[in-house]
Amino acid sequence: xxxxxxxxxxxxxxxxxxxxxxxxxxxxxxxxxxxxxxxxxxxxxxxxxxxxxxxxxxxxxxxxxxxxxxxxxxxxxxxxxxxxxxxxxxxxxxxxxxxxxxxxxxxxxxxxxxxxxxxxxxxxxxxxxxxxxxxxxxxxxxxxxxxxxxxxxxxxxxxxxxxxxxxxxxxxxxxxxxxxxxxxxxxxxxxxxxxxxxxxxxxxxxxxxxxxxxxxxxxxxxxxxxxxxxxxxxxxxxxxxxxxxxxxxxxxxxxxxxxxxxxxxxxxxxxxxxxxxxxxxxxxxxxxxxxxxxxxxxxxxxxxxxxxxxxxxxxxxxxxxxxxxxxxxxxxxxxxxxxxxxxxxxxxxxxxxxxxxxxxxxxxxxxxxxxxxxxxxxxxxxxxxxxxxxxxxxxxxxxxxxxxxxxxxxxxxxxxxxxxxxxxxxxxxxxxxxxxxxxxxxxxxxxxxxxxxxxxxxxxxxxxxxxxxxxxxxxxxxxxxxxxxxxxxxxxxxxxxxxxxxxxxxxxxxxxxxxxxxxxxxxxxxxxxxxxxxxxxxxxxxxxxxxxxxxxxxxxxxxxxxxxxxxxxxxxxxxxxxxxxxxxxxxxxxxxxxxxxxxxxxxxxxxxxxxxxxxxxxxxxxxxxxxxxxxxxxxxxxxxxxxxxxxxxxxxxxxxxxxxxxxxxxxxxxxxxxxxxxxxxxxxxxxxxxxxxxxxxxxxxxxxxxxxxxxxxxxxxxxxxxxxxxxxxxxxxxxxxxxxxxxxxxxxxxxxxxxxxxxxxxxxxxxxxxxxxxxxxxxxxxxxxxxxxxxxxxxxxxxxxxxxxxxxxxxxxxxxxxxxxxxxxxxxxxxxxxxxxxxxxxxxxxxxxxxxxxxxxxxxxxxxxxxxxxxxxxxxxx
Numbered sequence: 041x042x043x044x045x046x047x048x049x050x051x052x053x054x055x056x057x058x059x060x061x062x063x064x065x066x067x068x069x070x071x072x073x074x075x076x077x078x079x080x081x082x083x084x085x086x087x088x089x090x091x092x093x094x095x096x097x098x099x100x101x102x103x104x105x106x107x108x109x110x111x112x113x114x115x116x117x118x119x120x121x122x123x124x125x126x127x128x129x130x131x132x133x134x135x136x137x138x139x140x141x142x143x144x145x146x147x148x149x150x151x152x153x154x155x156x157x158x159x160x161x162x163x164x165x166x167x168x169x170x171x172x173x174x175x176x177x178x179x180x181x182x183x184x185x186x187x188x189x190x191x192x193x194x195x196x197x198x199x200x201x202x203x204x205x206x207x208x209x210x211x212x213x214x215x216x217x218x219x220x221x222x223x224x225x226x227x228x229x230x231x232x233x234x235x236x237x238x239x240x241x242x243x244x245x246x247x248x249x250x251x252x253x254x255x256x257x258x259x260x261x262x263x264x265x266x267x268x269x270x271x272x273x274x275x276x277x278x279x280x281x282x283x284x285x286x287x288x289x290x291x292x293x294x295x296x297x298x299x300x301x302x303x304x305x306x307x308x309x310x311x312x313x314x315x316x317x318x319x320x321x322x323x324x325x326x327x328x329x330x331x332x333x334x335x336x337x338x339x340x341x342x343x344x345x346x347x348x349x350x351x352x353x354x355x356x357x358x359x360x361x362x363x364x365x366x367x368x369x370x371x372x373x374x375x376x377x378x379x380x381x382x383x384x385x386x387x388x389x390x391x392x393x394x395x396x397x398x399x400x401x402x403x404x405x406x407x408x409x410x411x412x413x414x415x416x417x418x419x420x421x422x423x424x425x426x427x428x429x430x431x432x433x434x435x436x437x438x439x440x441x442x443x444x445x446x447x448x449x450x451x452x453x454x455x456x457x458x459x460x461x462x463x464x465x466x467x468x469x470x471x472x473x474x475x476x477x478x479x480x481x482x483x484x485x486x487x488x489x490x491x492x493x494x495x496x497x498x499x500x501x502x503x504x505x506x507x508x509x510x511x512x513x514x515x516x517x518x519x520x521x522x523x524x525x526x527x528x529x530x531x532x533x534x535x536x537x538x539x540x541x542x543x544x545x546x547x548x549x550x551x552x553x554x555x556x557x558x559x560x561x562x563x564x565x566x567x568x569x570x571x572x573x574x575x576x577x578x579x580x581x582x583x584x585x586x587x588x589x590x591x592x593x594x595x596x597x598x599x600x601x602x603x604x605x606x607x608x609x610x611x612x613x614x615x616x617x618x619x620x621x622x623x624x625x626x627x628x629x630x631x632x633x634x635x636x637x638x639x640x641x642x643x644x645x646x647x648x649x650x651x652x653x654x655x656x657x658x659x660x661x662x663x664x665x666x667x668x669x670x671x672x673x674x675x676x677x678x679x680x681x682x683x684x685x686x687x688x689x690x691x692x693x694x695x696x697x698x699x700x701x702x703x704x705x706x707x708x709x710x711x712x713x714x715x716x717x718x719x720x721x722x723x724x725x726x727x728x729x730x731x732x733x734x735x736x737x738x739x740x741x742x743x744x745x746x747x748x749x750x751x752x753x754x755x756x757x758x759x760x761x762x763x764x765x766x767x768x769x770x771x772x773x774x775x776x777x778x779x780x781x782x783x784x785x786x787x788x789x790x791x792x793x794x795x796x797x798x799x800x801x802x803x804x805x806x807x808x809x810x811x812x813x814x815x816x817x818x819x820x821x822x823x824x825x826x827x828x829x830x831x832x833x834x835x836x837x838x839x840x841x842x843x844x845x846x847x848x849x850x851x852x853x854x855x856x857x858x859x860x861x862x863x864x865x866x867x868x869x870x871x872x873x874x875x876x877x878x879x880x881x882x883x884x885x886x887x888x889x890x891x892x893x894x895x896x897x898x899x900x901x902x903x904x905x906x907x908x909x910x911x912x913x914x915x916x917x918x
Contacts, residue, residue: 041101041218041341043177046277048094049102049215050180051080055188055207056156058129058196059146061648066153082160087167088176097223102214104225108432109213111135112668112690113202113639115433116425116660118653125649127200127642132755134764135204135689135698136629139637140754142762144203146194159191162309169302174277181215181278182296182306184208185287186313194760198694201642201657205694206763209701212287213693215279219339220407220435227432229408232343233439236268236353237401239450241334242793244398245722246786247478247531249522251732252547254722254789255330256538260360260530262330262723263372263537264398266291267356269336272345282337282693284725285700288314288708290326294373317705317758318712328542329711330374331704333725339693346404350451354395361390361397364536376540381511382520388509389484389532392465394454397530401448410438417671424667427660436693437632437671455482464529467505473526481528489523495584496523519579547720549732549780550582553616556718556734557599562612566603569595573612582614582781589614589781610736610837610917617738618776618792619719621710621745623727624769624806630699632691633677635768639665702766703727705756709748717741727766730789735777735917739830742773742809746823770807772800773823777916778814788814802896802906811913819910821895828888829914835886836918842880843918846911849876853904865900869893873907 053076056064060072067082069075077093084090094102117123134140147155166183170176185208197203198210220231238244238261245257269281278286286292293310296303314322340346362368365387366377378386411431417438418431456462466472468486475481487506490499498506498514502523511517520535521527527535554573557563563570572595576582586592596612599605605612625633647654665687672688689695703726710724710731717740719733733741751757751765774796778788792812799808799820811829812818821829835841852872870890877885892910893903 043173043277044089044092045098045101046215046218046279047084047089047177047180048080048098049105049218050184050211051083052076052102052106052214053207053211054079055193056196057207058144058200061126062128064146064149064152066156083163083180084167085164087164088170088173089167089180100225101218101221101223104221105214105217108220108227108435109210109217109693111202111205111692111694112433113204113661113665114199115429116664117201117657123653125647125651125654128646128648129197129200129203130643130646131203132195132197132206132762133204133639134754134767135695136764136766136768137635137637137754138204138639139635140767141640142753142755144194144196145760146196147192155191155193159187159193162187162190166302166305166309169305170300175300175302177277178296179302179306181286182292183309186309189313189316189758189761190309192759195762202661204639205698209694209698212279213697216282216339216697217693219276219280219341227407227435228341229406230342230344231407232340232346232404233443234338234340234346234349234404235402235443235448236265236336236349237448238264238334239399239401243478246789247475247481248786249477249525250547251549251552251720252538253477253534254730255547255720256534258330258723259374259537259541260398260534261334262291262332263360263374264353264356265334265336266332266373267359268349268353269338270295271352271355272338272340276341280338280340282339282696283700284332284336285697285704287701288704289331290314290329291332291373294326298371298373298375313758314708317756318709320712320716322712325712325715328374329721331707331711331724333723343404343406349402350400353400357397358395360537361533364533364540365390374541376543378536378540381513381517382536382539384510385485385517385521386532386536388467389527389529392463393529394463396451397453397533399450399452401450403443403446403448405439405443405446407435407439410435410442413441414438420670421664421667424670425663427663429664434690436696437690440691467509468501475528475531476526477531478528481530483526483528485521485527485532487521487523487525487527495581495587498523518581522581548576548579548582549616549785550614551577552720552732553614553734553780554612556736557612559718562605562609563599563603566599569599569602589779592781608834608838613735614780615735615777615916616780617733617735618778618789619729619731619733619738619741620774620789620792620796621729621771622796623749623766623771624800626727628677629766629768630691631675632689632695633672633675634687634689636686698764702756702764705763706749706766710745713741713744713748738775738917739826742775742823742826746771746773746826771823772796772806772808774799774810774812776812776814783814804895811910813913813916817909817912819906819913821892821910825888825891828886828891829910830917831886832911832914833917835881836915840882843915845877845880846908848880849873849904849908849911852876853901853908866893869900869904872904
């Protein structure tokens with residue numbers, strides 16, 4: 041299949057097809073197919089893909105891909121050639137929760153041509169720079185949707201009869217499905233769905249001592265998965281990557297900039313559109329943030345390609361290692377090599393290591409393997425619906441089903457060969473030992489240390505070993521490789537990668553804890569304390585700077601008096617917040633399990649033409665929607681949707697394209713929100729998040745992240761453009777306060793994650809918030825209560841609320857209310873909470889405090905205990 045074929049897949053419908061019946065025909069086509077050809081000629085004129093038109097073969101393949109890519113709700117409707125009616129565009133419906141819809145508001149016709157002219161010019165300008173057909177297709181794929189957004193044009197539905205997906209969802213999905221279609225328009229039997237996964241990803245990331253270690257681990261995972269997927273994209277096109285989506289993905293644009301001259305133009309356009317989405321300049325954020333998760337799905341033309349996944353994974357790991365060591369020109373999205381003493385350490389540690397120094401799991405399924413499942417689904421649905429549904433429509437669903445039923449083949453890391461000889465070189469005497477960060481990894485460096493009056497320093501043995509490597513500046517090196525560490529090859533690689541990409545020290549949680557106050561000028565009136573804080577921010581060990589954790593805590597506790605700080609602002613400290621988040625029922629959402637909200641009916645006034653045919657199509661659609669619920673039962677949707685009314689939508693390539701793009705936009709927003717509040721993102725995948733943040737900003741981050749997840753009325757807005765938000769089941773959060781020196785970071789992150797899962801189990805309807813401290817207090821609320829918890833903390837801080845409140849509440853609750861349950865118990869709990877809170881308040885109690893009693897589902901006693909624990913935990917933010 042040629043690059044021109046794939047270009048036509050992207051262009052076979054003009055993006056303004058929905059407006060066609062309203063007379064929007066800026067290029068004068070007599071039909072929308074003719075308009076598409078005119079648009080293609082304009083977009084590709086003067087490019088390596090220009091000068092031609094799709095022949096019968098190309099048209100046949102694209103038409104077949106169009107059918108296979110379309111959302112399931114289009115399956116029951118008359119085909120475009122048969123339909124004798126049309127529906128005026130009115131709204132775009134969120135495919136994940138049809139309770140949300142946004143109006144379609146195109147520019148007036150007299151202005152529309154100018155917008156299209158700008159769109160065409162911006163696409164053509166970039167594609168013209170491409171040197172051959174392959175590059176031209178990559179350029180078209182990269183800028184097509186972005187140029188539409190930048191031209192000030194709205195998102196339009198792919199089909200106004202069922203406006204649940206945008207035209208770009210459909211077009212990009214069609215390009216992906218081209219990989220599964222043969223020349224005759226039939227599904228290819230060897231067409232393949234590939235899953236690549238790094239198992240134990242949390243362990244790879246959390247083998248850490250510093251905040252930067254976590255982010256470095258996330259960078260390594262992102263680059264390994266992306267580098268593997270890129271080897272397939274480079275051969276077949278970016279459309280093979282289904283998840284994470286290449287759409288709105290900074291890694292695609294950073295990668296293109298590394299490889300092609302025109303890539304800089306594409307990246308510039310991406311930065312502009314991403315800036316529109318986030319409301320800020322995002323250049324610095326994009327160059328350093330890992331947004332690719334540890335699992336990828338690809339649509340490949342053949343499973344013979346999938347068999348090379350492990351080889352490609354090892355090639356990607358080789359490339360990362362070579363880049364970090366400066367042995368190869370940087371071609372990766374996040375790029376940079378170590379320098380100076382860090383480079384010397386990295387070269388010594390990585391002198392010998394297995395090619396596959398990270399584990400990987402691979403599984404794949406072919407269309408021929410999945411065809412039986414597709415036929416069975418078609419029979420069941422056809423029987424329930426009362427009309428025939430083509431088995432090919434179910435091929436994406438069947439591929440996912442068969443893939444998930446297969447065991448993933450693991451390829452672990454082998455640190456010793458079959459004869460027991462080590463595949464690493466240790467740089468210390470005596471027998472080898474384990475890494476102090478990762479017990480599954482042998483240490484190649486043993487940086488033993490001693491306590492001195494100035495803090496912790498390398499001991500003589502470590503200094504001798506470092507001198508042998510050629511290290512010259514021990515003080516600077518200690519900002520990256522601290523004394524009292526035993527590090528394995530991957531530990532060293534992660535630190536060197538972070539150092540090379542960020543061109544900076546490896547960030548510490550001490551710096552995260554102090555940065556918020558420093559950037560707001562809190563220490564400007566106390567120069568001695570400011571100097572010490574600056575040393576920590578520049579990478580020095582806080583324990584050494586302040587001489588001890590106790591001394592640091594004491595000095596910072598005195599800061600409000602010494603520095604004249606605003607009493608309304610929390611006092612600085614070495615406490616920081618761990619923020620862990622996860623989308624509720626995200627696996628169910630991916631599987632097609634939706635909330636019970638029904639798709640809004642199309643108003644009769646919008647239908648023109650043969651209304652009898654329209655009504656018959658609507659009846660068929662209703663039957664189809666009921667019929668596919670038999671597949672929803674197999675997907676176990678009932679629990680996700682809140683009972684028997686849970687709806688099921690058969691996942692299609694268009695559905696998956698919309699989902700993946702939404703996740704990417706959400707991930708970008710989360711990363712920006714954390715950075716805006718001086719936090720450090722470890723990973724952001726759209727559905728999940730791990731970040732370290734200053735205590736003062738923690739609940740602001742939760743509040744804004746939750747708003748970003750739900751979008752504006754269920755949509756992400758980029759100017760007049762709209763993308764559906766994952767506004768189905770909510771997103772749960774865990775916020776944990778920990779001390780940056782005395783608490784072991786990995787354990788605290790693990791506990792924050794455990795409490796997140798516990799909150800999801802305890803809180804009614806999820807959308808939960810766990811608030812906890814490393815001192816042992818943990819309570820639950822709804823995520824919307826983030827502002828309430830912050831309000832409680834402020835009331836503690838200003839003295840409006842006594843810190844004895846939670847203990848008084850415990851005493852009043854006693855051994856239980858013993859009221860038999862029901863509304864009487866709820867009322868009794870409310871009276872107790874209000875009375876105790878009012879006794880502990882000077883100027884009234886927080887207005888939403890009573891809502892905490894409705895969070896957990898285990899009765900009034902449990903509600904009072906939970907409220908008391910939450911009130912205890914909130915004191916840490918005072």
